[in-house]
Structures are given as C-alpha cells and as structure tokens.
Amino acid sequence: MKLNLKNKSILIIEDSSVMRSAIKEMLYSLNAMDIVECSNAIEALILLKKNQFDIVLCDYNLGPGKNGQHILEEIRFHKLLRFDAVFIMVTVEHDLSMVLSAMENKPDEYLTKPFTAQQLLLRLQRNAARKEFLASVEREIARENFPQAIQNYDKMLKYNTKNMHLQLLKLRAELAIKVSDFSTAKAIYEKILQQRELLWAKQGLGKIYFYQEDYQRASGIFQELIEQQPMLMEAYDWLAKTLDKAGDHQAAIDILSTALDLSPHAILRQKSLASLAGLNGNLEIAEKAYQATIKLGRYSVHKASGDFSGLANIQYKNHAEMEALKTIDDMRQEFISDPEAQLRAAVVETEIYDRLDDDNLVRQAYERVKHFSGQLGNKIPRELQLDIIKASYINGDNDRADALLQDLISGNLDDQQFIDEIKAMHRIHGSGSNAEQLIEITRQQLVEFNNNGVALFKQGKLNAALEVFSQAIKKLPNNQTIILNMAKILLHDIKTCGANTEKLRQARVYINKAVQIGSPYKKVDHLQREYARLATSHTTL
Numbered sequence: 001m002k003l004n005l006k007n008k009s010i011l012i013i014e015d016s017s018v019m020r021s022a023i024k025e026m027l028y029s030l031n032a033m034d035i036v037e038c039s040n041a042i043e044a045l046i047l048l049k050k051n052q053f054d055i056v057l058c059d060y061n062l063g064p065g066k067n068g069q070h071i072l073e074e075i076r077f078h079k080l081l082r083f084d085a086v087f088i089m090v091t092v093e094h095d096l097s098m099v100l101s102a103m104e105n106k107p108d109e110y111l112t113k114p115f116t117a118q119q120l121l122l123r124l125q126r127n128a129a130r131k132e133f134l135a136s137v138e139r140e141i142a143r144e145n146f147p148q149a150i151q152n153y154d155k156m157l158k159y160n161t162k163n164m165h166l167q168l169l170k171l172r173a174e175l176a177i178k179v180s181d182f183s184t185a186k187a188i189y190e191k192i193l194q195q196r197e198l199l200w201a202k203q204g205l206g207k208i209y210f211y212q213e214d215y216q217r218a219s220g221i222f223q224e225l226i227e228q229q230p231m232l233m234e235a236y237d238w239l240a241k242t243l244d245k246a247g248d249h250q251a252a253i254d255i256l257s258t259a260l261d262l263s264p265h266a267i268l269r270q271k272s273l274a275s276l277a278g279l280n281g282n283l284e285i286a287e288k289a290y291q292a293t294i295k296l297g298r299y300s301v302h303k304a305s306g307d308f309s310g311l312a313n314i315q316y317k318n319h320a321e322m323e324a325l326k327t328i329d330d331m332r333q334e335f336i337s338d339p340e341a342q343l344r345a346a347v348v349e350t351e352i353y354d355r356l357d358d359d360n361l362v363r364q365a366y367e368r369v370k371h372f373s374g375q376l377g378n379k380i381p382r383e384l385q386l387d388i389i390k391a392s393y394i395n396g397d398n399d400r401a402d403a404l405l406q407d408l409i410s411g412n413l414d415d416q417q418f419i420d421e422i423k424a425m426h427r428i429h430g431s432g433s434n435a436e437q438l439i440e441i442t443r444q445q446l447v448e449f450n451n452n453g454v455a456l457f458k459q460g461k462l463n464a465a466l467e468v469f470s471q472a473i474k475k476l477p478n479n480q481t482i483i484l485n486m487a488k489i490l491l492h493d494i495k496t497c498g499a500n501t502e503k504l505r506q507a508r509v510y511i512n513k514a515v516q517i518g519s520p521y522k523k524v525d526h527l528q529r530e531y532a533r534l535a536t537s538h539t540t541l
Contacts, residue, residue, distance in 0.1 A: 003125045005032035008054040012037040013044040013071065014090070015062045019113070023057060023090075026117040041066030041299075048080040055124065056081065058107075060091035066299040069265070072105045074301040083138040086127045090115075101265035104233055133164065134171070146179050147535035166192070173204055180515055180528040182208045199229055206238060213520065215246040233263055240272070249280040257285065260292075267296040271307065278314055287314045305331055305341035306381070312348045321352050343372035344384060350391040366395040382412060386425060393429040402434060409435075409442050414480045414517065442476070450481055453489075462493050480519045486510045487527050494534050504535050 010032055014020045020037050027035055036051070038044050040062055048056075056075075060068040068089055075081050089107040091099075103110060108127045111120070131138070137156070140149035153172045157165065169188050176185035186208050192201040206221035222239035225232055236259035243252040256273040260266065274289035290311035297303035308331035315324035328345045335341030346368035353361040369391045373380060380388070385408050392401035405422070412418045419439065426435035449472035456465035469486040476482050487510040494503050511531055514524050 003121070003128050005030050005055075005124070007034075008032065009034045009052070010036070010055045010057070011044070011047060011051075011053045013039075013041070013056065013058040013062065013068070015039050015059060019059070023120075026120055029117050030121050041068075041071050044071055045074060045080075048075065049078075052082060052085075054085055056085065056087045057090055057111075057120075058087065060089055069101055069105055070299045070301070072107060076105065077301045083142040084131045084135055086124060086131065088123060088127075100231065100233060100263040104263065104266055137171070137175075141175070146175065147532050149175060150179070150532065151536055170200055170204075173201075177204065177207060177211070179532065180211070180524050181532065182211060182525060183529075199225060199232065203232070203235060203238070206235075206242075210238065210242050210245070212522075213245075215242050218242045219246065231262070233259055233266070233269075237269065237272070240276075244276060249276065250282070253277050253280065253282055253285060260289075264292065265296060267293060267300050267302050270296060271302070274307070274310060278310060283314050283318055287311065287318070290314060303334075305335045305338060305344050306384075308334070308341070309344035309348055316348065316352055316355075321356060324348065324352055339372045339375045340380070340384070343369065343376060343380070343388075346372060347384070347387040347391045350394055354394050362395065366391055366397070382408065382418065386422065390425055390429050393431070398431055401430070402438075405430075405435060406438050406442070409438050410445075410476050411478050413439070413442055413446065413476060414478065446472075446476060446479060446481065449475070450485065453485060457485075457489055457492075462489060462497075465489055466493075478517050480514065480517060480523070483510055483514045483517065484519060484523055484527070487514060491527065491530050491534065499534055499537070504531075507531055508535075 005027065010027060012020055012023050012027075012035065014023065014037070017039070020039070024035055024037065036047060036053075038047060042065070044058070045066075047053075058068045058071055062068060068091070072087065072089065075087065081087060086108050088109040088111050090111050090113060092113045099110075109123045111123060136152045137149050140146070140152060150172075153168065153175060157168050157172060169192065173185040173188040176182070176188070185204060189201045189205040189208070192198060193205065202221060203225055206218050206225070209215075209218035209221065219239060219242045222235050222242060225235040226239065229235070236255055240252040240255040240259075243249075243255065253273065253276055256269060256276065260269055260273060263269070270289050270293040274286050274293055277283075277286035277289060290307055293307045294311065297307060308327055312324040312327040312331070315321075315327060328348055331341055332345055346365050349365040350362055350369060353365055369388060373388055385404065389401045389404045389408065392398070392404065405426070409419070409422060412422075423435055423439075449468060453465045453468040453472065456462075456468060466486070466489055469482055469489065472479070472482045473486065487507060490503065490507040490510060494507060508531060511524065511527050514527070
C-alpha cells in the first residue's frame with residue numbers, strides 16, 4: 001500500500017525543537033502538508049481534545065510532567081483518537097522497564113531514535129494498511145455493534161488471502177471472548193495450536209479456562225507462558241487473577257510483585273497489588289505498592305483519591321496514625337474540589353480519631369462524612385459505602401448505619417467475598433446479629449421476586465413478568481439471578497414477537513450487565529449466542 005500523507009493530519013509531540021524540526025522535514029519530504037507540533041503533554045492533550053488527527057508521533061520523554069506513556073493512557077481512557085488513527089511512540093530509551101511500560105499501553109508502533117524518513121514511512125504504511133484493512137470491523141467495535149463486527153470478520157475470513165488469515169483469526173477470537181462466545185474462541189485457538197504453538201493463542205486459551213472457572217488449567221497455561229516468554233507482562237496479570245480466584249492469594253501477590261520488578265511503572269498493576277495485599281493482610285507490600293501507585297499517578301489519568309485513602313488505611317492498621325493523617329492531608333491538597341476525596345478523608349479520620357479517643361474530632365469528621373456523602377448521592381463506590389456504615393456505627397448512628405447496610409447488601413448479595421467483608425465489619429462495629437438478619441431477609445425478597453416473575457413468564461404474561469423483574473432490579477440492582485432472568489425474558493420476547501433496535505439494545509444491556517457483575521460462564525454463554533443470532537438476523541433483514 002502506498003500511503004498518501006498529503007491528506008493526513010499529523011501531530012508531532014516532542015520537547016526538543018531540533019528533533020521536531022527534523023521529523024517535520026522528514027514528513028515534508030514524504031509529501032505531508034498538514035502538520036501540527038507541540039512541545040509538551042499539556043499542549044498535546046488540548047490539541048487532541050479539539051482536533052481529530054490521523055497520525056500522532058509522540059516522544060516518550062517530554063521533560064518534567066507528563067510523558068508519552070501518560071499521553072497514551074489518557075488517549076485510551078478518553079478515546080481521543082479515532083479507531084483508524086495511528087499512534088507511534090518515539091524514544092531513545094533502552095532501559096527495559098521503560099520499554100515495557102511504554103509497550104504495555106499498546107501503541108501502534110514503537111520507534112527508536114535515530115530513524116530515517118524511509119523507516120518512518122514503512123511504519124506508517126504498515127499501520128495505515130492494517131487499519132484500512134480492518135476498518136469495517138473496528139468501526140463497528142467502536143460503536144459497540146459487536147454482532148455486525150462479528151459478521152464482518154466472518155466475511156473477511158471466508159474470502160481473504162492467506163497472508164492476513166492468521167491475524168484475522170486472532171482478532172476474531174478476541175472479539176468472541178469479548179462477547180463471551182467462548183466456544184467459538186476456544187475452537188479457533190485449539191485449531192491454531194494444533195498447527196503451531198503461538199503465544200497469543202495459548203494465552204487466549206488460558207483466558208477462556210479462567211472465564212470457565214477452570215483455574216487449574218488456566219494457571220498452568222499462564223505459568224508456561226511466563227517460562228517461555230518472561231517479558232509477556234499480560235500473562236503475569238492473568239496468572240495473578242487466576243491464583244486469586246482459586247484462593248491462593250499469597251501466590252497471586254508474589255506473581256504481581258515479580259511482574260512489577262520487571263515493569264515497575266505499570267500503575268494499574270501497582271493498584272492491583274496494593275488492593276490484593278491490603279485485603280489479605282500483607283501490610284508491608286500493600287504500603288509499598290500504594291506509595292508507588294501515588295507516585296506514578298502524579299501525572300496519570302489513573303490518579304485516584306482511593307489510592308491515598310488506601311495508603312492511609314494501611315498506615316492506620318500499622319498503628320502509624322500520624323503518618324495516616326499526613327497522607328489524608330496530602331490527599332486533600334491533591335483533590336481540593338473533589339467531594340469523593342473529601343469523603344474518603346473524613347471516613348478515615350473518623351477511625352483514627354476514635355482510636356485516639358478524641359470524641360470532638362470524631363464528631364467533626366462524621367459531620368463531614370454526612371455532608372459529602374449527601375453531595376455524592378448514589379455515586380459512592382461500594383467499598384466507600386462500607387466505610388461510611390462503619391463511621392456511622394462508630395458515632396452511634398445505628399439507624400442510619402442499618403439503613404445503609406440494607407441497601408449495600410441488596411446491591412451486592414451475589415458477591416460472597418464482599419458479603420463476607422460486610423459481615424466482618426459488622427462483627428467489629430455493628431450491633432447484634434443485624435447483618436445476618438438483613439442478608440437472610442434480602443435473600444427471601446430475592447426468592448419472592450424471582451418466583452413471581454418466573455410464574456408470570458410461564459403464564460405467557462411477558463409484560464407483567466418484565467415489570468416484576470424491573471422492580472426487582474431497582475431493589476437488587478446487581479443480583480445475577482434477576483439480571484439473567486430479565487435477559488432471558490427479553491430474548492424470548494424478541495423471538496416470539498419480533499426484534500427491533502430498542503428491544504435488542506435492552507437485551508444487550510442486561511447481558512453485558514450479567515457479564516460485568518461476574519455471572520457464571522455457563523449461565524451467560526447461551527444468552528450471548530442467542531443474542532448474537534437474533535441481532536445478526538435482524539441486521540440482515
């Protein structure tokens with residue numbers, strides 16, 4: 001493919017004026033005309049938010065402040081580039097940890113200085129050709145129209161030449177996993193592995209075993225991958241998730257620690273390690289990981305107040321109350337106008353001042369808890385809701401704590417690990433056996449809702465059944481049984497009464513919700529396949 005740069009909009013992000021000029025001259029020699037340049041990340045992100053670029057050439061090291069990795073993180077997070085745009089990371093870095101951290105954000109290319117105009121052109125041509133070839137699929141994925149993307153992939157696999165067939169199979173399997181069509185993905189990977197042992201196919205098979213809750217097979221595959229390719233960082237993450245799900249939490253912590261020894265700049269992995277270590281009582285590792293996360297987050301889009309409150313909680317558990325208060329003060333300075341950060345600060349302070357026996361400061365902190373939780377309303381993360389309940393019990397506000405506790409249990413009844421956290425908190429700070437009673441009452445409500453809805457469905461009263469499950473979802477918004485039954489009835493309605501865009505949208509929302517809240521593979525798989533069949537039939541009409 002001969003790439004015509006004359007019609008391409010290009011952004012150069014480079015702190016060196018000499019290098020910017022050199023790259024510009026290269027591009028002009030390749031017939032490029034629409035070139036925009038900037039010297040730092042702040043200017044770059046302003047330009048990216050205002051304009052649609054076809055090509056971005058970004059240096060990794062941009063001096064003080066955000067670097068190229070931070071820019072790419074923000075582009076991915078806020079979707080600042082079109083699906084067909086090309087992002088090339090440019091660097092002189094040869095340090096392994098820097099290279100790994102850059103590559104983990106998956107730029108389209110990684111180009112090392114110095115380079116020639118011809119080398120740059122070859123990279124641009126290769127990526128532009130790939131993007132153009134996959135445009136019909138990537139466009140639909142960007143729209144989250146997965147049935148049409150699958151249909152387009154299948155057509156390309158049927159008629160395409162051999163040189164792209166393997167790449168198409170890889171992408172088709174990844175999309176199958178995305179929509180939980182594990183049988184299709186597994187068939188693709190197993191067929192490939194019978195012919196050649198490709199790492200990506202092996203890793204894909206490991207993911208499928210993970211989703212199918214076959215943790216022994218999954219962990220075996222990820223361990224083999226790490227032995228074969230120690231720099232395959234994604235395999236460490238999957239192995240850690242698998243070990244954690246299998247109950248071997250310390251082994252998961254050890255694997256994440258090993259991965260971070262190789263690639264210490266991966267902020268999301270540091271967050272995972274901090275959370276996992278903290279939950280499992282490994283306070284030393286948790287504190288170190290939280291500190292690393294906060295440091296890495298200084299210029300990152302993944303910077304979060306929860307990292308500061310997480311560190312403060314670990315320091316509190318280590319009986320370092322003054323250090324915890326210092327961390328809370330730092331959080332307030334970093335997130336001055338963020339009510340969630342202020343709420344996190346107040347709930348931690350409630351515990352600290354309670355331990356220090358300062359009743360006046362405890363009451364003041366609790367007043368802030370009520371104020372900022374009122375500001376946030378229903379936007380409070382669940383682990384923070386649990387902290388608010390704890391603060392309410394500490395302050396003797398038991399009626400409020402019980403009411404909040406009931407809502408939290410209702411929304412998370414299926415998550416046994418979180419229910420266990422609720423029970424543990426209540427044993428220490430609650431009163432009587434109220435948590436156990438509320439859990440049992442909520443389970444009875446679930447059974448009643450479910451039985452009524454299913455009975456109406458069996459009587460053929462679809463609208464009445466949908467209304468019952470809609471009411472149940474308001475009461476139990478994250479319950480797997482309710483969500484799955486809602487999806488089943490919607491699909492039945494589509495089959496019996498015909499499809500339209502709104503019905504398909506609703507069914508997709510509930511199936512995606514079922515996946516998101518961790519419904520077992522065997523309960524979601526047939527719904528995904530049935531939805532794909534119905535959606536494809538509707539598209540082809």
